[in-house]
Amino acid sequence: MPGPWQVSPILGVHDVKAAVEFFCATLGFTPPSRLQGGEGEPPVYAVVRRAGIAVHLQIRRGPPAERHDEHETEASFLVDDVDALHAEFVAKGVRFLRDIQDEPYGMRDFTIETPFGLRLGFCAPLR
DSSP states (O other): OOSOOOOOOEEEESOHHHHHHHHHHTTOOBOOSOOBOOTTSOOOEEEEEETTEEEEEEEOOSOOOOOOSTTOOSEEEEOSOHHHHHHHHHHTTOEEEEEEEEOTTSEEEEEEEOTTSOEEEEEEEOO
């Protein structure tokens, strides 16, 4: 088998261009080489990257899914230094749903909400 498995979440958004701008300017992702879509129409797909992972942003035209509690997320990112990432996001004014904390399941994590309603978790194993 050629190396470890990886995952690339596909996140549904109502405005791909605005999502790309947030992921790049606020969350530190690298901009895509291009925005995919029809000529003269809003983009429908883009891929942003950070630290060896790719996040796909895809247009969703329907209503957002209903959420039930603060622990539900669209994606969770396992990162090297969750405290440094938390500090980076604090400095950029990111909205936190759950601040950084140690969890009984052996992770230190936090949850953010994007301006367009996605909930993203970031975590690292407790040492």
